[in-house]
Amino acid sequence: MLPTNFVGLLSLCLATTAWASPAFHFSSLNRNEAHSNSGSTHRGSDDLPDDPSDDCGTDISVDDAHKEEKRFRTMRRPHRADEEHFTFQLHYHNVVANTSFEGGWLDDEVIQTMVDNLNADFSSTGVNFELAEINHWSEENWFFNANKTEGLDLEVEMKESTRVGGRDTLNVWTIQLPNGPAGYAAFPWNFDKTDQDSIRDGVILKYSIIPGGRSKTRFGRTLTHEVGHWVGLYHTFQGKSCSGEGDFVDDTPMQLAPTSTKNGCTAIDTCGNDPGDDPIFNFMDYSSDECRSEFTPGQIEKIRQELATYRYNEEEQR
Numbered sequence: 430m431l432p433t434n435f436v437g438l439l440s441l442c443l444a445t446t447a448w449a450s451p452a453f454h455f456s457s458l459n460r461n462e463a464h465s466n467s468g469s470t471h472r473g474s475d476d477l478p479d480d481p482s483d484d485c486g487t488d489i490s491v492d493d494a495h496k497e498e499k500r501f502r503t504m505r506r507p508h509r510a511d512e513e514h515f516t517f518q519l520h521y522h523n524v525v526a527n528t529s530f531e532g533g534w535l536d537d538e539v540i541q542t543m544v545d546n547l548n549a550d551f552s553s554t555g556v557n558f559e560l561a562e563i564n565h566w567s568e569e570n571w572f573f574n575a576n577k578t579e580g581l582d583l584e585v586e587m588k589e590s591t592r593v594g595g596r597d598t599l600n601v602w603t604i605q606l607p608n609g610p611a612g613y614a615a616f617p618w619n620f621d622k623t624d625q626d627s628i629r630d631g632v633i634l635k636y637s638i639i640p641g642g643r644s645k646t647r648f649g650r651t652l653t654h655e656v657g658h659w660v661g662l663y664h665t666f667q668g669k670s671c672s673g674e675g676d677f678v679d680d681t682p683m684q685l686a687p688t689s690t691k692n693g694c695t696a697i698d699t700c701g702n703d704p705g706d707d708p709i710f711n712f713m714d715y716s717s718d719e720c721r722s723e724f725t726p727g728q729i730e731k732i733r734q735e736l737a738t739y740r741y742n743e744e745e746q747r
């Protein structure tokens with residue numbers, strides 16, 4: 430039942446392409462021909478889906494976040510000088526129903542652009558992602574249903590069949606996410622909790638959130654946002670309160686509620702008694718992608734400590 434992963438012969442930049450399908454079994458050359466015959470492109474097309482949900486499906490309760498931060502303080506491992514740069518291999522899984530855009534197909538060039546943008550967004554953090562492989566998986570059921578909203582078991586099946594590497598490898602899947610959020614990710618501290626947590630590690634993205642798409646508010650920063658969770662950051666509005674620990678980062682102002690994309694980049698302050706406006710320019714808010722452009726120094730330090738502790742520890746034996 431599971432598709433055979435046919436690793437293609439072509440290389441695109443650092444990426445290799447694979448096409449897998451029980452129904453179709455193309456090499457990269459044949460796949461490219463099939464795609465060009467489909468006559469479907471995604472950029473500039475008028476038949477693209479409406480703006481996707483602004484929401485992110487990466488949730489953690491206030492209590493659970495406190496437990497994790499308490500645990501983190503006991504096992505936190507400072508990053509060493511030789512870990513000044515953290516480099517992760519990125520395996521991209523483009524799950525499709527067919528080779529049209531509506532069927533989920535993303536050209537390799539688009540995926541490469543997404544990864545380039547991701548690296549640009551993370552350039553201030555010392556974290557870098559190398560696109561090791563692009564896989565195009567033809568599995569209609571996965572495309573429509575392999576997500577925690579529609580079918581968690583199917584999500585686990587998809588990831589178990591396709592996931593590459595361990596805690597230090599980033600796997601990204603694009604699927605339809607029909608009624609769900611724009612994406613969601615696994616936090617780094619969950620990797621070892623259960624076998625299923627290890628399998629589910631990575632990022633799931635709604636396929637239509639791409640650079641150059643029709644959405645005026647979501648054009649690629651969702652990947653940066655979700656990877657922000659993967660490296661250990663909460664939402665800037667974590668807890669949705671003007672008191673408490675918030676996102677456990679000192680230099681992100683308290684925020685009572687996520688910023689709507691409809692707010693544009695206009696200053697807003699949902700916690701008037703707390704210094705500073707809401708962090709609408711932060712990647713970990715929900716504001717429009719035209720605003721989301723920064724991690725704070727406090728977030729960067731948290732990222733680096735999280736990675737040194739949970740993902741990039743050569744002595745890792747937990």
Ligand SMILES: [Zn+2]
Pocket residue numbers: 485486487654655658664
């Ligand atoms: Zn999020």
